[in-house]
Amino acid sequence: MRGFKRLCSKPVVRKRALTRDDLTRAVASLGNSPTHDDLLFTSILLSGFHALLRLGELVWPDRVELRTVRKLSMRASVKADENMYEYSLPAHKADPFFEGNRVLIRRSAAGPDPVAAFHAYLTSRDHLFPLRAELWLRADGQVPTRSWFMQRLRRIFPRDVAGHSMCAGGATSLAAAGVPPATIQALGRWSSDAWLVYIRKHPALLSAMLTDGRSLHDGTNTAGT
Numbered sequence: 001m002r003g004f005k006r007l008c009s010k011p012v013v014r015k016r017a018l019t020r021d022d023l024t025r026a027v028a029s030l031g032n033s034p035t036h037d038d039l040l041f042t043s044i045l046l047s048g049f050h051a052l053l054r055l056g057e058l059v060w061p062d063r064v065e066l067r068t069v070r071k072l073s074m075r076a077s078v079k080a081d082e083n084m085y086e087y088s089l090p091a092h093k094a095d096p097f098f099e100g101n102r103v104l105i106r107r108s109a110a111g112p113d114p115v116a117a118f119h120a121y122l123t124s125r126d127h128l129f130p131l132r133a134e135l136w137l138r139a140d141g142q143v144p145t146r147s148w149f150m151q152r153l154r155r156i157f158p159r160d161v162a163g164h165s166m167c168a169g170g171a172t173s174l175a176a177a178g179v180p181p182a183t184i185q186a187l188g189r190w191s192s193d194a195w196l197v198y199i200r201k202h203p204a205l206l207s208a209m210l211t212d213g214r215s216l217h218d219g220t221n222t223a224g225t
Contacts, residue, residue: 015162018049018169020111026156027112036124036139041152043121044136044144046114048166049173050105052188055163057089058136059144072143073103073135078122083107085118087135101189 026045030038044058060067070090077088086104107115129137138144146163153161167188174184185193 015165015168016160017172018161018165020173022157022161022169023049023111027117029156034120036121036128037152039117039121039124040136040138040144041149042112043114043117044149045153045166046112046117047103047105048163049170050108050114051103052167052170052174052184053089053103054167055146055149059146059149062145062147074133075125075135076133078135080115080119080122083115085115085122 023046027042030042034042047053048055048058057071060072073087073089079086084104084106086102088100089103090100105114105118107113125135125137128139129141132141134143136144138148150163153163157165171184171188174187175181
């Protein structure tokens with residue numbers, strides 16, 4: 001039976017993780033005078049990468065029956081200054097009790113700065129819709145949908161990049177920078193080791209991360225061995 005499954009199965013195709021160079025390319029493609037929707041797209045893209053957010057946590061589903069206001073982030077929850085911004089994520093995939101989380105993103109000197117992008121979007125959004133409650137709004141006043149975001153993403157990247165590429169790219173970037181596994185898991189709000197599938201690097205990197213994570217957990221130090 002195992003042999004039959006091996007012969008008839010199809011390989012798992014995972015979308016490519018975005019890199020900081022990809023983010024730079026995306027921002028540059030919008031030109032020097034971005035529209036409101038360009039600012040919205042950029043801020044969603046950078047927020048998804050730096051906060052390890054899934055696309056479904058940033059936009060509405062295309063199917064109307066799956067949309068719920070309970071999962072929308074609101075403008076009133078935003079706190080921001082020149083070095084960071086944060087807002088409330090009311091519900092997400094790993095939050096079955098709708099308790100919510102706070103998304104916090106700090107200024108980055110490597111690649112496009114998410115804080116600057118968010119401030120530019122927020123200024124435009126508040127000018128156009130000062131009385132609306134939703135945080136993410138298109139120029140026509142609609143909440144952005146998955147298809148709206150993907151259409152814009154397809155203008156810049158081939159089909160090997162999709163919504164999960166933001167979260168996978170952020171997780172991979174943190175792993176390559178030596179961030180401990182437990183920290184990455186907490187940042188991504190994963191409740192199990194399932195987040196490891198998001199790391200798009202050589203298995204040796206995963207092995208090193210897990211070894212370091214176990215060493216920290218056990219209170220041991222492998223340095224110098």
